[in-house]
Amino acid sequence: MSVLALEKLKRRFGDDILESHSKLGDDTVLVKAERLYEVAQFLKDDPELQFDMPIDNTAVDWWQVSEPRFEVIWHLYSTVKHMRIRVKVRVGEDNPTCASLTPLWPGMNWHERETWDMYGVRFSGHPNLKRVLMYEEFVGYPLRKDYPITKRQPLIEERIVREVPTQRNPPPDMLNQP
Amino acid sequence: MKDEDIIHNEVLVTRRSDAESWLRQTIERMSQPGINWSRKFSLFNYPFVTACCGMEFMSVNGPRYDMAQYGAEFPRFSPRQADLIWIVGTITQKQAPILRRVWEQMAEPKWAIAFGVCASTGGFYDNYCTVQGADRIIPIDVYIPGCPPRPEQILDGLRLLMDKIQTEHGRVMV
Ligand code: SF4
Numbered sequence: 363m364s365v366l367a368l369e370k371l372k373r374r375f376g377d378d379i380l381e382s383h384s385k386l387g388d389d390t391v392l393v394k395a396e397r398l399y400e401v402a403q404f405l406k407d408d409p410e411l412q413f414d415m416p417i418d419n420t421a422v423d424w425w426q427v428s429e430p431r432f433e434v435i436w437h438l439y440s441t442v443k444h445m446r447i448r449v450k451v452r453v454g455e456d457n458p459t460c461a462s463l464t465p466l467w468p469g470m471n472w473h474e475r476e477t478w479d480m481y482g483v484r485f486s487g488h489p490n491l492k493r494v495l496m497y498e499e500f501v502g503y504p505l506r507k508d509y510p511i512t513k514r515q516p517l518i519e520e521r522i523v524r525e526v527p528t529q530r531n532p533p534p535d536m537l538n539q540p
Numbered sequence: 541m542k543d544e545d546i547i548h549n550e551v552l553v554t555r556r557s558d559a560e561s562w563l564r565q566t567i568e569r570m571s572q573p574g575i576n577w578s579r580k581f582s583l584f585n586y587p588f589v590t591a592c593c594g595m596e597f598m599s600v601n602g603p604r605y606d607m608a609q610y611g612a613e614f615p616r617f618s619p620r621q622a623d624l625i626w627i628v629g630t631i632t633q634k635q636a637p638i639l640r641r642v643w644e645q646m647a648e649p650k651w652a653i654a655f656g657v658c659a660s661t662g663g664f665y666d667n668y669c670t671v672q673g674a675d676r677i678i679p680i681d682v683y684i685p686g687c688p689p690r691p692e693q694i695l696d697g698l699r700l701l702m703d704k705i706q707t708e709h710g711r712v713m714v
Binding site: 495496509512513515517518521523 | 668675
């Protein structure tokens, strides 16, 4: 539907749009991280597009698969033109920072906080960037692919219960078998 | 015989402690079934509802399954007034300190039921944020499996707890 949006973006921003496709009707643009805010501003303000509704913000961790490591994704919807678009940027591991879109859509506030919480992607310009689901004492970012799968960080001392042997947690004598 | 002699007289002292313990045991033996009986039919609930199992808990509390027939229909939202805590749903690491605080605030005698697999073992949430069973936080009396458990299972679990209460032994202070 919003092939129109892709066309307009490509005409307006040219090389700053790195990739675009509308596979299965999902219009997607990959933009340069530096131009993200302007692209979003354009999507919101253009009278033919009017993407006025923030749907979601999330990230994908391409650890050991591709570089740069994180892909940050915004989903937008236009309640006026009934179009959807997906905007992506890629940020590297050493400084995972990109612009926050909360100034444009206040509804992005908690979505971006969740992405920060789970992936450790920092949003510059966000009014209140702190953890939203995990507790402040939590160390690390649990949805990153290099977070250990069995690592837990209890806030209080747990009672000792008998461990039931499982595959992940074999009884000691099973470990010594050849 | 002077008073001091009576106090220090070994035979008399032994007899006195014998009599005391006999009296205590008799009172316990005679009153315990009655006390337990009245306790098990007047459980005041504290529903610690954190997740989807709550829907099933509500349906058990409703008129169709009628928990009131076991005298356990009355929810108290203050731990001070509750005897029985129902842990209904997933306990996350963030929730664990709250659960322990609520449990510590409850007055003795108190019991706990883990409702659903999440509360019993963590269920399928074997991940970074879920406590692997509420028994790692507080002692649990009855575990009810199921995701969520059916109302019949829940009533069965309640009956198990009532049987357990009936066989409990307390101390009488004389
Ligand atoms: S046991 Fe199932 S229904 Fe109950 S809280 Fe866990 S996931 Fe939800």
